[in-house]
Amino acid sequence: MKICIPATSANLGPGFDCLGLAIALYNEVTIKPSRYQSISVKGEGEENAKLKSNNIFVSIFYEIYQEVTGKKDPFRFEFYNRIPFSRGLGSSSAVIVGAIASAYSMAGIKVSREAVLNKAILYETHPDNIAPAVYGGFTSSIVENTKVRTLKKELSSQLRAVMVIPDRPMSTAHSRTLLPKSYLMKNVVYNLSRASLMSAAFFSENWDVLRAASKDCMHEHRRMRQLRELFEVREVALQNGALMSTLSGSGSSFFSLVKQENAAKVAQALKNRFESFRVEIFELDNGGFQILQS
The missing domain is CATH 3.30.70.890 (GHMP kinase, C-terminal domain)
Incomplete structure (x- = not known):
C-alpha cells in the first residue's frame, strides 16, 4: 500500500492550537510485506541516519498494528518526504496521521477518519495540524473530554x-x-x-x-x-x-x-x-x- 499525507499550516495567526488548513505538498510512504523489516528514505531527511535507526512513523505504526493484530509482522517502509522538517508545515503530524492510518489499513481494518483523528490526538495533543492532515481543507477544532470535535470547510480551487x-x-x-x-x-x-x-x-x-x-x-x-x-x-x-x-x-x-x-x-x-x-x-x-x- 501507499499513503500520501498533506502538509499543513496551523494557527493561522489568532487561531492558536485550533485552526489549520491543508496544503498540496505530500509525504508518501509505501509499505510492503517483507521477510525482514527495512527502511529507505528519499527526499527530506534522506541523509539523516536517525530516520532509519529511530523512525517515529515505524514506531507508531507497530504500536497500532500490534494493538489490533497481536502480531509484529516485518514490512519494508519506503519514505519519500517532501514536507520540510521543523519548518512549521506539519511534518510531525503527517508522520503521526500517516502511521496510524496505514497501520489500520495493513491490518485489514477499516476505520473512519474521525477514529484516526482521535487516535492521533494521543500522540499530538493539539488538533490544529492533525485535523487538516486527516480531513484536508480548512478546519476549526477543539478537544472536549479527550475527543476532537472538528468542522471542515473545503477550500476554493481559486x-x-x-x-x-x-x-x-x-x-x-x-x-x-x-x-x-x-x-x-x-x-x-x-x-x-x-x-x-x-x-x-x-x-x-x-x-x-x-x-x-x-x-x-x-x-x-x-x-x-x-x-x-x-x-x-x-x-x-x-x-x-x-x-x-x-x-x-x-x-x-x-x-x-x-x-x-x-x-x-x-x-x-x-x-x-x-x-x-x-x-x-x-x-x-x-x-x-x-x-x-x-
Missing part, C-alpha cells in the same frame, strides 16, 4: 498558498518556552474575536476580512523575533496583495493565502527580497490523507 521556507528551522518545543504563562484579558479577547471572524470568513468565503482577522497578539511576535526577517516577509506579502500572511505553525515558514491570479506576483516579490529563502506556490488540499492500495 486560492493558493505562497510559502516562504527559510533555511533555518525552528523547534516547536523551544518556541513554546518563549510564550508567557498567562495573558491579559484584552489580549485573549483580541485573539478570540479574530479567530472567530476568521472561521466565519473561511466558511462564508468572505476573503476581504482575512487581513484584519489574521492578526495575533499572543504568540507570533515572540516567535518571529527568532528570525526577524519574517516581519518583513509579512509586509512584502501583504503589500503585494496577499489576503492574509501568518507564521506557519511555530515557524520558521511563513504562509500567505492568495488568489490564484495574484500568486505569481506575491511569490516573485518575496523571491526578489529574500534570495536565500525558498519561496513556493502550492495548491490547497481538500482530501487529507489518501491510501492507495497497490
Whole structure:
C-alpha cells in the first residue's frame, strides 16, 4: 500500500492550537510485506541516519498494528518526504496521521477518519495540524473530554498558498518556552474575536476580512523575533496583495493565502527580497490523507 499525507499550516495567526488548513505538498510512504523489516528514505531527511535507526512513523505504526493484530509482522517502509522538517508545515503530524492510518489499513481494518483523528490526538495533543492532515481543507477544532470535535470547510480551487521556507528551522518545543504563562484579558479577547471572524470568513468565503482577522497578539511576535526577517516577509506579502500572511505553525515558514491570479506576483516579490529563502506556490488540499492500495 501507499499513503500520501498533506502538509499543513496551523494557527493561522489568532487561531492558536485550533485552526489549520491543508496544503498540496505530500509525504508518501509505501509499505510492503517483507521477510525482514527495512527502511529507505528519499527526499527530506534522506541523509539523516536517525530516520532509519529511530523512525517515529515505524514506531507508531507497530504500536497500532500490534494493538489490533497481536502480531509484529516485518514490512519494508519506503519514505519519500517532501514536507520540510521543523519548518512549521506539519511534518510531525503527517508522520503521526500517516502511521496510524496505514497501520489500520495493513491490518485489514477499516476505520473512519474521525477514529484516526482521535487516535492521533494521543500522540499530538493539539488538533490544529492533525485535523487538516486527516480531513484536508480548512478546519476549526477543539478537544472536549479527550475527543476532537472538528468542522471542515473545503477550500476554493481559486486560492493558493505562497510559502516562504527559510533555511533555518525552528523547534516547536523551544518556541513554546518563549510564550508567557498567562495573558491579559484584552489580549485573549483580541485573539478570540479574530479567530472567530476568521472561521466565519473561511466558511462564508468572505476573503476581504482575512487581513484584519489574521492578526495575533499572543504568540507570533515572540516567535518571529527568532528570525526577524519574517516581519518583513509579512509586509512584502501583504503589500503585494496577499489576503492574509501568518507564521506557519511555530515557524520558521511563513504562509500567505492568495488568489490564484495574484500568486505569481506575491511569490516573485518575496523571491526578489529574500534570495536565500525558498519561496513556493502550492495548491490547497481538500482530501487529507489518501491510501492507495497497490
